Amino acid sequence: MSDKAYVVGIGMVPFQKPGKSESYDVMAAKAARTALEDAGLAYDKVQQAYAGYVYGDSTCGQRSLYRVGMTGIPVINVNNNCSTGSTALFLARQAVESGAVDCALALGFEQMQPGAIGAMFSDRVSPFAAFDEETDDLVGNADIPLALRYFGGAGKAHMDEFGTTLETFAKIRAKASRHAAKNPVALFRQEVTPEEVLQAQVVWPGVMTKLMACPPTCGAAAAIICSKEFAEKNRLDTSVRIAAQAMTTDGPETFNAHDMREVVGSSMARRAAEQVYEAAGIGPDDVDVIELHDCFAHNELITYEALGLCGRGEAAKLVDDGDNTYGGKYVTNPSGGLLSKGHPLGATGLAQCAELVQQLRGAAGARQVEGARLALQHNLGVGGACVVTLYEKA
Template sequence: MPRRIFVVGVGMTKFVKPNTGGDYPEFAKEAALDAIADAGIKYEDIEQCVCAYVAGDSTSGQRVLYQIGMTGIPIYNINNNCSTGSSGLFLAKQLIEGDISNIIMVLGFEKMKPGALKGNYTDRAAPLEKHIQKMGQMIKIQPGPMTPQYFGNAGIEHMKKYGTTELHIAKVAAKNHRHGARNPRAQNRKAYNVDEVLKSRKIYGPLTKLECCPTSDGAGAAILMSEDAVIRFGLQHKAVEILGMEMATDTPSLFRDKSFIKIVGYDMTVNAAKRLYEKTAVSPKEVDVVELHDCFATNEIITYEGLQLCGEGQAGKFIDAGDNTYGGQVVVNPSGGLIAKGHPLGATGLAQCAELVWQLRGEAGERQVQDARIGLQHNLGLGGAVVVAMYKKGFAATPQRNISSKL
C-alpha cells in the first residue's frame, strides 16, 4: 500500500505589486512561519525543505530558511516556470511516499520585476524558443510580450472552433475579480463587472487588461507529513489528504499539430488529469472546488475542458449556466485565481494548495464553498509542465494532541 500523504499546515502572504512589499527573505519567512504555526510544530521537526522560485539566484531558499533555523537538513532550490510551486509539492510528496522523509516543508516565493514577463538572458537559447518558432509558423508574431500572444491566440482558436465569445472570456474574468474581492490576501480586491472587463485596455486579440493576471511579489508554504507523522503529532484535525498528484510534460503533438491550444499546454492538462482521475477513482463531477491556472481568462476556459469539468467545446455553455461559481456545479478559483489574487510564479502553486486546504477545513471565511469535500488543483508552466492534485479532508473529527517531538 502506498503511503498516505497529508498537508497539515499552510501559510500565504498577501500578494502585492512588485517592489511594494519588501524583499523576498522577509515575505518568504512570513509564509514559512505561518505554515509552521498552522501545523503546530517546530522548524526543528522538519526533515527536508523544497524551495520554489523562478526569478532568483541559487540557494535563495537557504537565504530564507537560515533566518528560521540552521538545522543542517537538505534544502532543494527548484524552478519549473509557472508550475514551480506545485512541482515542489510533487517532489515533496514523492520523497515522503518513498519513505525518505516524514515531514517536509515546501516554500514558494517570488520577487518579480514590474510589467510583462521577459527572459533574463540574451546570450543563450531561450527555453521557449521552439514554442515561439511553432507559433510563428501559424501566425505573424507581434512586437511586445509573448505570453498574451500564446494565450490570446489559443482563445481565438477556441472561439473559431467552438463558438465561444469575448463575452464568455469577460464573464470568467469578472467571476474571478468578484471572488478575489472576498480574499484579504488578493492583490486586486475590486469586483469588476463584465462591462468594465470588456472596456479595459486591449492587450492582444480578445484579451483585455482585466482578463490577464498581474505580476506579483509574495510567498506561500505548506507542511507535508506521512500518516504516521500526522498521528504521532496528533494533527488529524488539521490534516488534508493529497489523494493523488500527477505531473505531465509536453508530447510530440505540441510541434506536430497546428494548434495554439496545444502550445499553451492543453494536452499536458488532459494527460495529467486523466491519470489523476484513474488513480484516485474520483470523478470530475465529484469535485467541489477547483484552483486552476487562469494566467489569462482564455486559459481558464480551455482548462475547464482539459480537466473534464465540462465536455470538449462546452465551456461556453458551462460559463453561461454559472456552473463555475457559487451555486453551480463547481466553484472555480474562489481565491480570485491568478487574475485577481496575483501570480508570483514560484508561490502560485503553494497559494492554490493553501486555498484548497482552507476550503476543505471550512476556514475560508466569506468565500467558503459550502460542504466542500473534494478539491482539485491545476498549475501550468509553459515549456512545459502541468501538475494536477486531488485533495480531501483526511480524518474524521479527532481530538488534538500536543506532541512536537521528532519521529
C-alpha cells in the same frame, strides 16, 4: 511506503505589486513560519525542504530558510516556470509517500519586476525557442508580449473553432473579481463587471483586454507535508490529505498539432488530470472546488475542457450556465485565482494549495464552498510542466 501524505500546515503572505513587497527572503520566511505555526510544529522537525522560485540566483531557498532556522537539512531549489510551486509540493509529497522522510516543507516565492515577463539570459538558446517559433507561425503579432500571444492565441483558437466570444472571457474575469472581493490576501479585491472588462485597454483587438491578463505579483506561500504516523505522533491536524497527484510534461502534440491550445499545455493538463482521476477512482463530476491556472481568462476557459469539467467546445456554455461559480456545478478559483489574487510565479502553486486546504477544513470564511470534500488543483508552466493535485477531506 506511506499510505497518503497529509497537508498539516499552510501559510502565505498577502500578494503585492512589484516594488511594494518585502524582499523575497523575508516574504518566504514569513510564509514558512506561518505554515509551521498553522501546523503547530517546530522547524527542527522538518527533514527536507523544497524551495521554488523562477527569478533568482542559486540557493535563494537557503537564503530564505536560514531566516527560519539553520538545521542542516537538505534544501532543494526548484525552478519549473509557473508550475514551480506545485512542483515543490510534488517533490515534498513524493518524499513523504516514498518513506524517504516523515515531514517535508514545500515553499514557493517570487519577487517580480513590473511589466511583461521575459528571458533573463540573452547569450544562450531560450528554453522557449520552439514554443516561440510555433507561436510565430500560428499567430504572428510579434509586437505583442509573448505570454499574451501564447494564451491569447490559445483563446483565439477556441474562438475560431467554436465561435466563443470575447464576452465569455470577460465573464470569467468578472467572476474572478467577485470571488477575490471575499479574499483578504488577494491583490485586486475590487469587483468588475463583464462590461468593464470589455471596456478596459485593448491589448489584442478582438482577442484580449488588459483585465483578462493576470498581473505580475510578489509573494510567498508554503505547506507542511507529512505522513499520518508522523502527524499522529506530533498531534497534528490530519483533516486534509493528498488523494492523488500527477505531473506531466509536453508530448509530441505540443508542436505537431499546430494548435495554440496544445502549445500552452492543453493535452499536458488533460493527461495529468486523467492520471489523478484514475488513481483516486473518481471522475471530474465528483470534485467540489477547483483552483486552476487562470494566468489569462483564456487559459481558464480551455482548462475547463482539459480537466474534463465539460466536453470539447462546451466551455462557453459552462460559463453562461454559471457552472464555474457558487450555486453552479463547480466553484472555480474561489480565491480569485491568478487574475485577481495575483501570480507570483514560484508561489502560485502553494497559494492554490493553501486555498484548497482552507476550503476542506471549512475555514474559508465568506469564500467557503459548502460541504466541500474533494478539491482539485491545476498549475501549469509553459516550457513545460503541469501538476494536478487532488485533496481529500479525511
